[in-house]
Amino acid sequence: MQKPNLSIINTSLTSGGAEKVISLLLKKLVKDFNVTLILFYNEIHFPVPQEVDIVILSEKNHNIPFYEKVFNVFRFIRSYNKTIKRKKIDYAVSFLAFPNLLTGIISIINKKPKTFISERGFPSDNTSSKISHYISKVFYPLLYNRCDKLFSNSVHINNDLKENFGVKIPMEIIYNPIEQPKKIIKSNELNTESPINIITAGTLNKRKNQIMIVRAVENLKFDFNVTILGGGELEDYLNYEINSKNLNDKVQLKGKVKDVNDYLIKSNCFILSSFTEGFPNALLEAMAIGLPSISSNCLSGPLELLNDNKPVHINKEEFYKAKYGILVNNDDHVALEKALIYLQNNPNERERYSKLSLERSNDYLLTNIYSQFKNFILN
Numbered sequence: 001m002q003k004p005n006l007s008i009i010n011t012s013l014t015s016g017g018a019e020k021v022i023s024l025l026l027k028k029l030v031k032d033f034n035v036t037l038i039l040f041y042n043e044i045h046f047p048v049p050q051e052v053d054i055v056i057l058s059e060k061n062h063n064i065p066f067y068e069k070v071f072n073v074f075r076f077i078r079s080y081n082k083t084i085k086r087k088k089i090d091y092a093v094s095f096l097a098f099p100n101l102l103t104g105i106i107s108i109i110n111k112k113p114k115t116f117i118s119e120r121g122f123p124s125d126n127t128s129s130k131i132s133h134y135i136s137k138v139f140y141p142l143l144y145n146r147c148d149k150l151f152s153n154s155v156h157i158n159n160d161l162k163e164n165f166g167v168k169i170p171m172e173i174i175y176n177p178i179e180q181p182k183k184i185i186k187s188n189e190l191n192t193e194s195p196i197n198i199i200t201a202g203t204l205n206k207r208k209n210q211i212m213i214v215r216a217v218e219n220l221k222f223d224f225n226v227t228i229l230g231g232g233e234l235e236d237y238l239n240y241e242i243n244s245k246n247l248n249d250k251v252q253l254k255g256k257v258k259d260v261n262d263y264l265i266k267s268n269c270f271i272l273s274s275f276t277e278g279f280p281n282a283l284l285e286a287m288a289i290g291l292p293s294i295s296s297n298c299l300s301g302p303l304e305l306l307n308d309n310k311p312v313h314i315n316k317e318e319f320y321k322a323k324y325g326i327l328v329n330n331d332d333h334v335a336l337e338k339a340l341i342y343l344q345n346n347p348n349e350r351e352r353y354s355k356l357s358l359e360r361s362n363d364y365l366l367t368n369i370y371s372q373f374k375n376f377i378l379n
Contacts, residue, residue, distance in 0.1 A: 004090040006033035009099045012043035017281045018095045018120045028370040089113045104143025115147040121278040141166035153279035156300035177369035185290035187354035191347045195223035199267040201282040204232030212273040216336035226251040264289040277301045288361035292353030293325040324360040
């Protein structure tokens with residue numbers, strides 16, 4: 001039986017969360033579909049299976065003048081549609097807002113493929129200005145609703161799309177997949193009096209809020225180390241704060257690294273400090289290694305990962321022992337400090353949450369998530 005033709009379109013395949021999800025799904029998709037990967041720009045960070053046909057719409061990278069980006073919109077639509085026709089695509093899938101909007105346009109001018117769009121960030125907090133927010137309010141209902149179905153990685157994202165952006169097409173939740181790590185932490189080895197090695201990973205920007213971690217460890221009385229992975233616009237600011245608090249020997253910015261797992265395996269506590277998330281890949285990957293985790297109770301993702309999405313009330317400057325990890329309120333560095341003291345003083349809890357992290361992460365293994373994705377496409 002001939003395999004159906006499926007395309008995935010995205011801006012690029014750089015080192016982002018959505019891009020990693022695409023790269024993982026491609027490994028399974030090639031067994032069931034003839035797959036075409038369409039990228040706006042020639043930026044590929046993740047490996048792509050040989051069976052995938054890659055179509056690059058622009059040989060430049062995304063760092064181009066604004067007027068050129070505007071001109072590219074029309075060129076991308078034309079090229080995208082030509083590819084759909086030439087490849088006789090049956091199922092067209094897109095990730096992230098701008099590719100989703102183009103897929104909505106394609107669904108108007110080309111009736112052939114079934115169109116599926118994926119929202120990966122919390123929409124109400126995912127616009128950079130009032131103008132972009134207004135554009136989203138206008139074009140999300142206009143173009144998203146032209147597609148057949150939508151999937152996101154959080155129930156909160158779908159609710160936001162329905163309630164605040166007028167999206168009415170069928171929506172489902174398909175969480176981000178992960179692969180089984182080659183090495184995992186031995187949980188019982190965390191049940192010791194050793195210093196607590198803290199790690200976090202993410203772009204150094206306001207949304208990820210790494211300064212919360214720096215403030216939380218400033219007055220700790222026990223031995224600790226903090227590793228912050230990632231690069232970004234706030235690197236100089238964080239370095240200044242670390243220096244001003246005399247934490248140079250305790251808090252280290254490692255920048256972008258190729259294999260995050262090499263750093264996770266040497267740690268014994270992961271912190272997610274974000275104000276908002278779509279679905280926190282970094283948190284999930286840390287749990288898959290076996291790290292006990294502390295997370296801000298931000299929208300969206302942490303509550304779903306750490307407490308089966310059951311709502312909690314967390315008092316100011318206090319932490320909450322959730323089912324699979326510890327939750328604190330957004331930007332509450334005092335609560336984070338207390339949570340770290342709790343884990344340091346109770347190494348048995350480090351072991352317990354490590355075991356629970358491993359248990360929880362099994363729900364997100366690639367085989368399980370791909371089965372849901374395939375069913376979503378074909379049914």
